Amino acid sequence: MANASLAAEPWPSSSPAWTRGPGRLAHRHLSLLRARVMDQETASAVRLDELLVAVGRLRDRDAFQTLFQHFAPRIKGYLLRLGAGASLADDLAQEAMLTMWRKAALFDPAKASAATWIFTVARNLRIDAIRRERRPEIDPEDPALVPDAEPAADAQMAQAGDESRLREALKVLSLEQVQVIEMSFFADKPHSAIAKELGLPLGTVKSRMRLAMARIRTKLGDLR
Template sequence: MNIKTTTDKTLWADHLHRIHAHRDKAAFAALFDHFAPRVKGFLINSGASPDQAEDCAQDVMVSVWHKAHLFDPTRASAATWIFTIARNRRIDLLRKERRPEPDDLGWGPQAEPEQADVIALAQESAQLTQAISALPEAQRRLLEQAYFNDLTHSEIAAQTGLPLGTIKSRIRLALDRLRRAMK
């Protein structure tokens, strides 16, 4: 593992740390450029209008700023953490529902995370991303529909015309593959 790769993989986690520790606006701008358009795309995919998605993506990034101290780089990648914020906002925006969240232990502020743990998590995240890219198209597509389109398995069945059992078994296959790849 060369140093450059490691730095790349913890890049966004480092940005979040700079936002938390130094209220670093340049780090925030870089994070914004990378993630805000992705969050906006995610929200439009889920059925938000472009205006709603723009506004909501901004709100997600505002939360990122205010909650940066809660980000724990030993438990999640920056992308994962931002995904959870975006998902919760989507529920609020499109369903007008509250999102119950578990006790904070997982995301709780840590005094000073072990750098080795941060790097290990970053490597695992990169490995997972690679494993997802390597999934057969049909399996990856189902994961995207489940995560992006706000569709339950039954709704995917209705939309694709595939039997519910096929969808469930494809998702199970995809998850089995990911588990094997992460071993």
């Protein structure tokens, strides 16, 4: 299992995948091609949302199977990229699907897409199972929580079609910006280490991140 984990390590630290220019450019080219099938993508994202609602409300097993086939391999891929061994990644992907089944009733498509919701499930499971840490989270019912002054309708608007707009936002980011965002999600190291790995001053990494997030938020209609 230990060997499998080494073999499965997708990002050897000597030559990280994101530093290979052509690969990234090919990925970018694919992204542009994908833009043309955006409508289908939006439709399929909405479908995933509906399936997850069906699991939550109706305990729909067929919907669950479809979601499993779609998300379990992606969650395994996510855990592998973060350095988990193949067999642990497989186990945790299954656990994530089980958590999805149990907590699906909490899913609110007005607040997040199915992919975003499942990402947070997988993220928390990894923190719990691999890092063995608590995940500090706000309590939305907490009387000490400062409520959002924005009208709910605006927030609602920012959610509908979220994913396709986010994709658009990610497409207009520079390669450098995409790189730091991807590393923040998949490299599991502090930003100082990311900066070192890229051979950049920390300030540069931070400003790329700031610009990237500003663009993402602008697309989502939340100007900071």
